[in-house]
Amino acid sequence: MHDWQYFFNHDRSNLNQATYRIFEPEWKAEILHWFSQKDVAKEQKEDFIQALIDFDDSCGDFYRYRAYFLAAEALSQFPECSLGDAIASQVLKWSYAYFRQDKSDWQILPKPLVKAARKTLELTDRNRVIAAFVHLVHTTESRTVLRVAAEKLGKLDPGNKSAIAALALMPITENRHGFCQRSYSLGKIGVGDETAIATLIHDIKKIPDREICTQGIMALADIADGNHAAIAALVNLMETTLNKENCCNAIAALRKIAVGNQTAIAALVKFLDINQGDRICFDASQALWQVDPGNAAVLKSLVRIVETSANAFLINRAAKYLLEIEPGNKTAIATLSKTLETSQSEGERLQAANSLLKVNSNNKIAINVLLELVKNLGQSPTDPYYTQCIAWEATRTLSQIDPSNKIAINALVDLIRTANDHYYLNLAVQDLGLLGAGNETAMATLSELIASTKDDYLLCNAAGSLGKIDPGNKVALSTLYQILETNQDESGRLYAVQNLIKIDPMNPKAIATLCQICESNPYEYESILMNAVQNLEQLDSGNNLVKEKLNEVIPILIQFIQIFQQDNENKNFNQYPTVQLSYESCLLDIANSLTKILQSEHLPQVVITLKDYLSEQFYKNNSYRYEAVFNIIWHCAENMSYPDFYKAWHN
Incomplete structure (x- = not known):
């Protein structure tokens, strides 16, 4: 089979009789193999490439791009193609992502x-x-x-001399923008390159x-491992700079690139002799x-600090670090x-306490201090929030020593029963859901909290945690059901749904509520809608119940893309943890989520509904909506046959 038209025979007047295997994923390997065949005439291959890059799909160029990228990939099997350089x-x-058509016209390209172009660059003729x-x-004026381009060239061809030379010779001003950008780029592509290292040293x-x-x-720390000139330059900077942060950074760079280097070791020992007690000595x-493990000067310096x-x-x-490098260090243990x-x-x-427990997890004094800190919750009249934070961190440490240990669980229980601060009370409730599986005291505490509080946010957390540590718990489920039925606040109902899905992912009431939230004024509550859609993404679209609900919500999301307008009044602030999104982020994120939940049967109608938003005039007036729609229709083009897409485009 030598005739390329077996794969691609374009006939717009009779799409059903035409052949578009070039857009079918299962034929791609066969097509690329065809280009590698030595018994296929070069003229045939050239003609096929020409047909691919000249393809006019007459429906937004979505398939034109796909055909062009296939031609580019074919170059990997047909590198002698006369059109290769142009492609x-x-x-x-x-x-x-953007390019200049002439000196007064920049064009921004859809993501x-x-x-797709960047992926194709990895697959075509390298x-x-x-x-x-x-x-x-060598030619750009920008x-x-x-x-x-130099960064990308350096990644594609590590050590490429043209890329490094272009950056090294690039004229810069000594301001933050020019200097930092060149240094950053050299640090990404110049590993071990003498020109790059010399340029950075000079700078x-x-x-x-x-x-x-x-x-x-x-x-330098990224590219100059073991380089003597770079180490010497950093040592000189450490010893002479008047900028303390630059000195600290030079020390950090030596730590990374000067392992075993005698010049660096001697310089650091001398530095510690001259400087005493400061943070920089710790660094x-x-x-x-790091560069000379076991060096006695380190222990001496740390003890002195x-x-x-x-x-x-x-x-x-310093004591904590002493214990890390010398676990039995008596000075460190005594100090802590x-x-x-x-x-x-x-x-x-x-x-x-944390440092001592890392050395000895059974240190009774340290454990008692943690328990004392937990018991002191809310006792500080001057700074209760700080005290509660310390108590919570102490509880976390106890739980890490032994996640199933009753000490940690009881500490959380005590925290819940005594906490005066709403924030840390909720954190303790959520943590108990991670640690208290099967523990009767934990389950009883959460059940008591549910019975005693009227705060819906706390109720959601308590019910969610109870459902985790006691799967199928009727109190947890009924509590979340009640919030869904009685809470008038959309964000509160959504938070109940989130907790319900965590303990019962396919819960019908949760799915129905998600759809209801999407239907209930999504243009005012865009952040809540975004959270709802993200929850829908996590569900099994193969499940009949989920599929039925997706059929209800997808048209709502499409309408959202069409008419959602910017809201500068920040109406969506509320007590529940929802994502506050910008206008453009909301449009693009909804579009991204929509592509994940669209089913094949939805695609033609999506193209019909949204294609008119891709006009040039619309791009100029509303580029974010244009980009959101482009992303969605690109997804449709990737998952529809060309004839079906063409018919939908032309309705």
Whole structure:
């Protein structure tokens, strides 16, 4: 079979008799194999490629792009194609996300097209793509295009000299935008390259005391592992810069690239001898231990920080690190133990207990401190919120020691029974749902809370947690059902649905409520609608009940895409945790979700309904709606045959 028209025989006057196997996924491998066959004439292959890139689908170019991308992929099997350079160049242009048609006209491309083009670049003739990128970095007048193209070229062809040279020679101003962007790009593609490293060294030497030096230091840390010139430059910067942050960053970079390097080791030891007690010494100690594990100067420096620093936070941090590198270090243990006994700061005591428990999970003193912190919930008259936060963190630590341990569960129970703050009470209720499976006390506590509170948000959390630790619990289900039936607030009902689906994913009442929420004024409650749609995505679309409900909600979402308008009044603020979205984000996110729940039977009507929103005039007037519609119809084109799509497009 040598005739390419077996795969593609376009006849718009008689679509049913035409052949469009080029758009059928199951034929793609066979088509690419056809291009690799040596007994197929070169002229046949050239003609097929020409037909693909010239294809005019007369329905929005969706299938034109697909045909073009297939031609580009075919180059991997037919690299001698005379049209190869032009095809690679065009696909490269579509992959930019935007490109300049002339000096006064920038065109922004739809994201699905850009994504498909970038994927095709990975599948087509690699040598042609590299050549196209090289040509671009040498000819473009745009610094932005040059930088992006050089980055992509560096990823496609690691170590490509043209990409690195283009960035190194790119003229920049010493401002944050120009300097940082070039440093960032070199850091992404210049691993081990002497030109890239030399450029970064030159840059940081010019501005050792300026904040923008940071990006150059970080880039060196990414590409200059073991490079002696880079290590020397960073050592010099550490020793001479007047900018403390640049000094810290240079130390962090040495920690990453100077393992075993004697110059760096000697410099860090000297640095610790000269500087004492400061946070920067802690950073230098960590770096020295990384580049020279076991170095005695590190232990000496950390002990000195613990014994002499006036900063309690730094003392505890140094003691914690001492325990990490030398678990039995007596100075560290003594210091943290003293913190447990004498510190007036609940936060310091919590951190000290956490550090000691990492070394010995049975440390009785540390466990007792955590229990004490939990019991002190709400006892601080000056800062109850801080105290409650500490108590909650202490409970989390107890639960991590042993998730099934009654100590952790009882701590959460006590937290629930004594908490005065609504926020931490709800956190404790939710945590109990993760830790209290099968525990009678936990189940009883949640049941009591449900019986005593009238707060619907707390009721949702309590019922959700009870349903998790006691699957099928009737109190949990009936509580959530009651909220669905009585709560007049849309966000409250949605939150009940979210908890109900977590404990009973296919619950009919939950699904029905989701659809009702979508039908109930979605244009005012767009964030609630978004949450509802995200819940629909998680359901099994093969289930008959879900499928029936999707048939109800999909037309509502399509209408939403058509007429939703921007709301600047922020009407949607409420007590429930819903996603607050911008106008454009809401449109694009709904479009993305819609493509995930659309069934094949919906696609023709979606094309018929939305195609008119893709006119050039509409793009100029409402680009976000244009992009949302383009995303949806692109999905339809990927999942419909060309004849069916053509008929829907022309109705």
